[in-house]
């Protein structure tokens with residue numbers, strides 16, 4: 001075996017330029033794939049983290065039909081006390097859930113005493129909300145972050161704060177219609193300014209849950225949305241499936257489901273971008289496979305053709321067909337290994353360099369997001385194995401042809 | 415026992431409508447440690463005959479016993495094993511492996527065909543290079559030595575496995591007369607030293623003056639057999 005490797009190495013060294021060019025082509029492909037995976041992967045992970053950790057949570061529960069009409073923030077599609085208790089019971093029994101937050105979503109008129117505008121609000125209990133969306137405080141760009149919100153306070157979305165010229169400490173009035181159409185007003189102190197992010201609910205303001213209750217004159221507890229955070233996002237598909245069957249099997253008098261459960265993927269349009277990234281990764285991988293296949297096959301077909309006479313010689317002096325096969329397969333394998341090795345090295349150096357140079361980018365209205373590309377050992381090994389595997393596969397046909405060559409015909413070849 | 419015994423050996427090539435009777439029912443035997451040449455004009459069947467003896471080309475009919483084994487029925491893989499175990503080849507174009515040094519070329523059959531252990535291999539290769547007078551060139555590549563030197567290396571490679579039979583199809587065709595004579599002399603000396611049977615072909619009658627047994631081929635038949643020393647006959 002070692003001898004075959006030695007001979008294959010010598011043969012690769014014989015055509016240095018060709019070996020160099022072919023392995024560089026493979027290197028280029030490997031670098032492209034690994035860098036794409038690492039940059040897009042970190043972009044994806046960061047965006048998903050942003051969206052889930054500072055707003056949506058991993059999963060949400062609503063009354064059936066709520067999400068379809070979420071734009072009008074319908075108060076008549078809230079969950080009632082009995083339903084809330086049922087959900088609490090189910091969520092409490094689920095080990096993998098880290099926290100959940102009960103929210104009332106409402107629309108109101110926002111007045112700074114000279115002008116009025118519409119505002120969409122999430123009313124929350126600060127402890128619960130920080131459990132379900134721990135990065136929410138990062139979005140408070142002005143004002144006290146600690147504790148999120150207290151009764152009588154409001155977090156104003158950035159755009160409204162600018163448009164209405166309100167600052168931290170100002171007093172404003174919220175006027176809201178309740179379910180029955182009666183109007184109520186309440187004053188709030190601006191506690192902070194909330195940075196807008198892309199996606200649904202990304203430009204909503206925030207008040208305390210109790211204030212929403214009094215503003216909307218609710219006698220009974222009501223909840224529009226329950227945002228859930230899991231201990232580990234990787235468990236999402238399993239937990240989601242379980243919650244879905246448990247909650248959606250609960251029916252009302254008319255035998256219709258009471259609840260609906262969605263993952264963040266269903267709620268945020270970013271999921272489609274993430275899916276697109278995955279698809280592009282797949283295409284780039286397919287291109288890599290094609291590059292490796294064509295370049296190795298081309299080189300190996302040429303190598304066999306150029307060495308017909310030599311194949312005849314070694315075959316005549318007794319080299320078994322199996323060894324001749326092995327010789328050419330190992331040659332293709334080594335070419336693949338060489339290209340992969342250099343490619344992985346360049347990729348890892350580039351990824352380290354990118355992290356060191358602190359590249360930032362903008363996404364939607366968010367600016368200055370830091371790109372911190374990483375790549376898992378698993379991804380590197382997968383790509384390396386694919387490339388090396390394809391190199392061997394591409395050498396099979398030429399090597400087989402060499403091993404089947406008739407020594408006399410081969411020796412006569414000029 | 416004869417090293418080669420051919421009975422009613424026949425080779426016919428069929429290419430489309432044309433059939434060529436390259437060898438027409440020949441009978442001959444060759445005794446161990448003899449030094450034999452096949453001579454004849456171009457197309458007379460020398461290469462065809464040597465290829466059959468070397469288990470490279472199966473006969474169309476007849477029997478062919480080489481070093482005690484009937485080789486007419488060997489499959490590809492067994493034929494390769496048979497060649498590796500019993501036969502050394504010397505080619506017209508030397509056919510050394512260009513990426514291997516002189517030493518490595520001679521080592522090749524021990525390493526890739528017969529699996530000799532490293533130390534034994536080294537001693538054997540150096541002995542053979544010594545025998546053909548190429549020991550001082552061991553680390554050169556084939557491109558760095560002359561044609562005559564290449565053929566010496568090829569003779570060493572053919573003998574290194576203790577082959578019982580060395581086949582050389584026109585081993586001197588690419589050499590000048592003086593060098594050619596030296597190679598023939600070398601092969602004869604190797605025969606004396608290692609008791610290996612040497613069979614070679616040539617179309618140059620001047621080369622065969624000091625060969626013991628000469629078969630003359632014409633149109634696929636052995637027309638004369640000239641025996642200077644005894645041992646082989648038609």
Ligand SMILES: Nc1ncnc2c1ncn2[C@@H]1O[C@H](COP(=O)(O)OP(=O)(O)OP(=O)(O)O)[C@@H](O)[C@H]1O
Pocket residue numbers: 427428429434435436454455456457458459460461462463617
């Ligand atoms: N593969 C083949 N297919 C068809 N005909 C062949 C084949 N090999 C040899 N022949 C024919 O068989 C005959 C003998 O050829 P062979 O090569 O044995 O002659 P030779 O004596 O070695 O000639 P030379 O001195 O030119 O090498 C020739 O007529 C040749 O054309």
Ligand SMILES: [Mg+2]
Pocket residue numbers: 460461462583584
């Ligand atoms: Mg010939």
